[in-house]
Amino acid sequence: MATQKLYAGVKLRETRTRLGLTQKDFAARLGVSLPYLNQMENNHRPVSTGVVLALAQEFGFDVTELSTGDAERLVSDMREALADPVFADSAPPLADLRLAASNAPALARAFLDLHRAYRQSHERLASLDEALGREDAALSPSPWEEVRDFFHYCDNYIDAVDRAAERFACPGGVRADPVERARAALAEVGVGVEYRDGPGLRAYDARARLLTLNARSAPATQRFQMLHQVALLTRDKLLQATLDLARFQSDEARAIARIGLANYFAGAALLPYGAILDAARETRHDLELLSDRFGASVEQVAHRLSTLQRPGAKGVPFFFVRVDQAGTITKRHSATRLQFARFGGACPLWNVHRAFETPGRFLRQLAETPDGVRYLNIARDVSKPGGAWGAPVRRFAIALGCEISHAANLVYADDLDLTKSAAFEPIGISCRICERRECHQRSVPPLERRLSVDADRRGVLPYEIAE
Incomplete structure (x- = not known):
């Protein structure tokens, strides 16, 4: 050779x-x-x-x-950026990209920074949903929104926390039982674990050195909550160092982010990076198989797949979203070009809204956004029983999706015709920033288009959107 x-x-x-x-x-x-x-x-x-x-x-x-590793990564990143439809008619050949990465790496990185800034400007437009959709909107973000944006701009991947969780979960490089590891870690700091009926998922009594978990919670939830407490009690220095780097504007934002980082540790320990990446590739991202193999919920697996963005060992770039029955987005992460509306609901044409109608079943959707990018989306309800008669049931639906170029890596793409344009449903992000003129589900006009109103004519909408 x-x-x-x-x-x-x-x-x-x-x-x-x-x-x-x-x-x-x-x-x-x-x-x-x-x-x-x-x-x-x-x-x-x-x-x-x-x-x-x-x-x-x-x-x-x-x-x-x-080693040419850095140059090859630059070439890969530039190819990904140049796949943006804005470069559809001017993308340079691969040979030119390799020359730029080898001879002018600083220029290549500057191009990637510029493209990243271009993408972020589109996201800032989406943030106008808040100013127009809420009467109490302020120019500065709330602590919750500040934390959400922190994870978003990290591509929902926190390297130091992820690697620490993997070392915890895989002592000596071998994945251990997460419950046994968590119990041992808590015992080392003098904390016991009990399971009781009652409200809430988790309660820690610092004076009694006792962690109480809800006995009626699903086993995956119990494991996750135990690992969350491990992070708070045994990895606090790491969490605090990460928070110091983030420089949040308020103590409230820092406190919320600490919980978010502990959740991140718990998910990464339950589904260690190398193990879940290998298993995802082996099963072609079959969420049910992965859920069974790792003792995690379907939602936990889907969320984790959206975080597999470690440099040099990236998984399929996914977006992940969770919505409630009102259509409000309660979780959102994206390693793709698709960016969610920061406030309010998702596009009603997404299959995630139909998942409530078919409990326990996966729905597949081929979709195309207004920028011409095509996706494979899968959705399912993840309703959470209260565990007793009269206890409230929490109803959500999740969606996981990737750009169509990665669809062959998903078992859910089997038997779908990815070459047929008519198979792709037109979806958007939010009505305020969607440019589709003839959408029958539009609720409000787009922000940057002029309207024409004719009292003597009525189409699908009571106005027409100018070209």
């Missing part, structure tokens, strides 16, 4: 500059001619084996730093 040629001009230049050597002196130390070094530094020729050995022997250079 032919070996891959190594082009590392940027690394060579950085090394020479750090050592304070001229090209002539550097070439002499490496045992090559000046023109040859110049060609290598400009990626016109690959770095030879002799040069790699000379770098290690002459300068003690860690040759693994010459």
Whole structure:
């Protein structure tokens, strides 16, 4: 098998500059001619084996730093950004992307930062839903919204917490029973565990050093709540350090975020990164199989899949959303280009709203957003019984989706015709920022379009939206 040629001009230049050597002196130390070094530094020729050995022997250079991993990741990130429909008619060829990543990595990163800022500007438009939808709206976000945005702009992946949870769940690299690990961790700090009937899911008595869990809760919920308390009691320094970096504007936001980070630890310990990533690929993201294998709920599995964005080991980029019966979004995370309305309900054309009508069943939907991006969505109700006669039932529905380019990795795509345009339902994000002119479910006009009102004519809507 032919070996891959190594082009590392940027690394060579950085090394020479750090050592304070001229090209002539550097070439002499490496045992090559000046023109040859110049060609290598400009990626016109690959770095030879002799040069790699000379770098290690002459300068003690860690040759693994010459790896093209960073360049390949840059190429991958640029290809993902250039898949945005805004570049539909001007996307450069792959060879140009590789040249940019190898010869001008700083420029490539600047492009990615610019595209990220472009995406965020669209999200800021969505935030106008708050100002227009609530009379008490303020310019500054509430503590709850500030925390939600913190997780959102982290792509819902917190590396330090995720890795700490994985080390906790997999001592020696082998996944252990989460309940046994949690009990042992709590016992080390002198905390006992009891199960009792009563309101609430979890209660910790600091004076008695006792954690009480609801005996009527589902086993997956009990495991999650126990792991949550482990995070609060044994990983608080890590949580506090992460909170310090976030620089929240209020003590309330910091307190809410601490709970969110403890929840993150619990989910990552119940579904350790490497184990769930491998299992997801093996089962082609079958939520029910994964739920059974890890002793987690379908909602916990779906939520976890949306967080698998570790650099160098990313899973399928998913969006995850949970809605209540009124259509209000109660959870939202997205590693895709799809961004949810920050306030109010989701588009009524999404299949997540129909999940309440078919309890216990998965619904599939091929959907297309106004920007032309196509998705595979799956939805299911996740109603939570109260556990006793007269106890309130909490009713929710969840949706998990990915861009259609990843659909082959999901068992739910089997037997669907992904090539038929008519199979894709037109959906939006929120009526206020959706540009579709003929939507029969539109509730309010779009923010940035002019309207035409004719009292003598009536179509689906009592007004027409200008082009």
